[in-house]
Amino acid sequence: MQSVMTHGFDNDKYLKIQSEHIQERIAKFGNKLYLELGGKLFDDHHASRVLPGFQPDSKLRMFQKLKDQLEIVIVISALDIEKNKVRADLGITYDEDVLRLRNEFQNLGFKVGSICVTHYNGQISADAFRQKLERMGITVYYHYLIDGYPSNVELIASDEGFGKNDYIETERPLVIVTAPGPGSGKMAVCLSQLYNEHKRGVEAGYAKFETFPVWSLPLKHPVNIAYEAATADLNDVNMIDPFHLEAYGKTAINYNRDIEIFPVLNTLFEGIYGENPYKSPTDMGVNMVGFCISDDEVCCHASKNEIIRRYFTALNQMAKGEGNEAEVNKISLLFKQAKIDLSYRKCIKAARERAEKSGKPSSAIELPDGTIITAEQSDLLGPSSALILNAVKHLAGIDHDVKLIPQAMIEPIQHTKLTYLRGHNPRLHSDEVLVALSVLSTQDEKCRKALESLPELNGCQMHSTVMLGEVDHKIFNKLGVGLTCDPQKKKK
Numbered sequence: 001m002q003s004v005m006t007h008g009f010d011n012d013k014y015l016k017i018q019s020e021h022i023q024e025r026i027a028k029f030g031n032k033l034y035l036e037l038g039g040k041l042f043d044d045h046h047a048s049r050v051l052p053g054f055q056p057d058s059k060l061r062m063f064q065k066l067k068d069q070l071e072i073v074i075v076i077s078a079l080d081i082e083k084n085k086v087r088a089d090l091g092i093t094y095d096e097d098v099l100r101l102r103n104e105f106q107n108l109g110f111k112v113g114s115i116c117v118t119h120y121n122g123q124i125s126a127d128a129f130r131q132k133l134e135r136m137g138i139t140v141y142y143h144y145l146i147d148g149y150p151s152n153v154e155l156i157a158s159d160e161g162f163g164k165n166d167y168i169e170t171e172r173p174l175v176i177v178t179a180p181g182p183g184s185g186k187m188a189v190c191l192s193q194l195y196n197e198h199k200r201g202v203e204a205g206y207a208k209f210e211t212f213p214v215w216s217l218p219l220k221h222p223v224n225i226a227y228e229a230a231t232a233d234l235n236d237v238n239m240i241d242p243f244h245l246e247a248y249g250k251t252a253i254n255y256n257r258d259i260e261i262f263p264v265l266n267t268l269f270e271g272i273y274g275e276n277p278y279k280s281p282t283d284m285g286v287n288m289v290g291f292c293i294s295d296d297e298v299c300c301h302a303s304k305n306e307i308i309r310r311y312f313t314a315l316n317q318m319a320k321g322e323g324n325e326a327e328v329n330k331i332s333l334l335f336k337q338a339k340i341d342l343s344y345r346k347c348i349k350a351a352r353e354r355a356e357k358s359g360k361p362s363s364a365i366e367l368p369d370g371t372i373i374t375a376e377q378s379d380l381l382g383p384s385s386a387l388i389l390n391a392v393k394h395l396a397g398i399d400h401d402v403k404l405i406p407q408a409m410i411e412p413i414q415h416t417k418l419t420y421l422r423g424h425n426p427r428l429h430s431d432e433v434l435v436a437l438s439v440l441s442t443q444d445e446k447c448r449k450a451l452e453s454l455p456e457l458n459g460c461q462m463h464s465t466v467m468l469g470e471v472d473h474k475i476f477n478k479l480g481v482g483l484t485c486d487p488q489k490k491k492k
Contacts, residue, residue: 007053008298014054018288019062022209025286026066026174028277029205032197034190035286037178038210042104043090047211049482050226050303051293052459059209060108063176070174071111074098077119077184078126086322087180088313090477091470095129097180102138113170114139118185121145141166143185143192150188150261157267162195183234187261191268198272205277206265208258208284213238215252215282216290222303223293224253225338229310231255232330233323244280252282304338305461305482307331308345312484316467319487347463348484350374355465361490363387365462365481367394377427380410382490383464384472385433391460395453398446405436405447430475457481466490 026033039047042060055061063070080094087097102112115133117126120142130140143165146156155161168189175193177186190206197204212227224238241254243262258281265284269276278284293299311331317323335341342348350364354374362376363383373394375386389404398404413436414426428436434451441448458480467485468476476483 006295006298008293008295008302009051009053010292010294011053011055011058013294014289014292015058015062017291018058018286019065021286021288022062022207025207029207032170032173032175032202032204034175034177034193034204034206036186036190036206036208036210037176038182038186038208039212041101041176041178044211045477046226046230046306047289048480049309050223050306051289051299052302053294054289063110064108066174067109069172070176071113071170071172072105072176072178073114073116073168073170073189074101074112075116075118075177075179075184075186075189076129077179078117078121078123079119080181080184081117081125081129082123085181091473094180094184101178101180111172113175114141114168116141116143116166116168116189118143118189119145139169141168143189150264153264153267156264157195157271162192163199165192165196167196167200168193182231182236187258191261191265194268194272203272206284207286209286211287211289213253213255214290215241215254215285215287217253217293219251219253220337222300222307222338225334226303226306226310227255229307229331229334232310232314232327232334235326235330241280241282244282247279247283252280254281258284304340304344307334307338307340308342308348309482309484311335312486315487316485319467319489345461345463345484346372347461351463351465352486361464361466361488363462363464365391365457365460367391367460368456380407380414380427381433382425382427382429382468382472383466384430384468384476385428387462388430388433389450391457392450392453395456396446396449398450402446404444404450405433405440409436409440429469430472434475454479 042057044056047054048056076094076098085094086092087094098115105112115138117130117140120126133140146161148155177189179186194204194206213224217224219238219240228236228238237256238253239256239259241252241259244250244252262281266276314323314328314331318328347364347366350372351362351374354362354364354376358376360376361383362374364372364374365387366372371394373391375383375390377383378386393400393402410428413428413432417423418426437447437451441451461482462476464485466488467490473483
């Protein structure tokens with residue numbers, strides 16, 4: 001099996017050919033192009049997990065060159081505001097992420113023109129969100145639920161459909177429409193703007209920049225199956241694009257929502273231009289990611305791990321009372337398509353065996369050379385904190401019996417947590433262990449070497465036999481570790 005850290009994606013090639021392709025599409029439409037951005041403009045951790053070598057900020061770096069020509073509209077669904085939907089990789093709600101994204105974009109010098117709340121139907125939470133943004137001086141628009149969307153084309157492309165939506169005022173020729181996550185209504189916003197621009201005499205264009213599914217890979221390629229797992233809560237299904245097959249006699253992969261919406265887009269374009277410049281949903285896209293895979297085996301391995309990771313995420317959500325069984329069942333069916341089971345992920349078996357033997361919550365990680373390191377909970381450390389120490393000791397060539405953090409240092413920290421901070425769990429979290437290592441590293445060579453080994457954890461796969469807290473999740477996310485947890489709550 002390939003090393004976990006081996007790259008399977010050529011990021012430099014991607015930056016070059018993707019940038020060129022987008023420039024060509026912008027040139028095709030003269031005055032105004034609405035570019036729907038699927039996935040994340042930065043922090044695209046899903047792409048970096050399934051395509052090792054893909055940098056999470058790749059898209060951002062491309063758009064830096066067009067900064068003065070573009071503005072950004074951030075979209076959020078009123079339905080997601082209502083149910084406090086959480087962005088899984090960051091642990092924050094979508095409405096919080098809208099403000100985070102806006103601040104990040106502005107700090108990087110991008111113009112964020114406005115926020116658009118979609119699927120609006122009088123939700124009180126959406127009204128409160130709008131009022132909050134307007135108090136901050138942010139322009140907010142509403143786009144409404146349309147009966148029969150996306151099949152009732154006649155109603156949608158009328159003054160009672162898209163015509164009822166607020167017209168989003170934009171100033172620049174390239175408008176990027178993005179959102180905290182999938183299912184937010186980005187495409188509908190773009191199509192609504194095409195309709196309303198046309199009413200105002202502006203012949204705007206539309207294109208889609210979405211990394212997944214990868215249209216140029218086979219339908220059942222693990223990278224595409226991993227996308228289905230990532231969007232199981234939306235019930236997205238990858239499909240062969242029938243319009244593309246009919247027009248060109250070639251197989252291309254798209255997903256159900258784009259295929260369902262294509263007749264709407266077709267009708268809109270025919271009304272605006274007299275004909276549709278696109279013969280298929282795949283034609284609408286500008287994604288070149290499939291042409292930059294340098295090692296298919298590495299990307300397949302990473303994608304299979306991601307499918308399993310998504311399965312455990314869904315199980316954990318159910319254990320917290322936040323998920324649903326349908327999502328779990330859908331991902332478990334994807335195992336068969338990917339020809340995997342839980343044994344594919346070696347760290348799961350190792351963690352569970354250690355837990356069974358010790359009778360304590362345990363964890364395991366597969367290191368870049370394939371070595372499996374395990375750890376168990378103690379009176380001083382949780383299973384994740386102990387695992388970090390065991391892993392970095394191995395990577396730094398430090399004997400396992402060496403105590404990097406002396407008990408005399410841990411005990412005062414525990415006393416502060418319990419006595420002054422009124423905590424219930426005395427064991428050190430992963431962030432507290434890293435802080436303690438950092439303090440000791442100025443005087444202890446072994447601690448310094450252990451800290452310097454942390455980057456080698458990037459891309460490694462880890463499993464815990466109990467659900468970890470938010471702090472631990474964030475630490476492992478920052479370290480680039482693919483974490484799964486059994487849906488068992490940790491006892492105090």
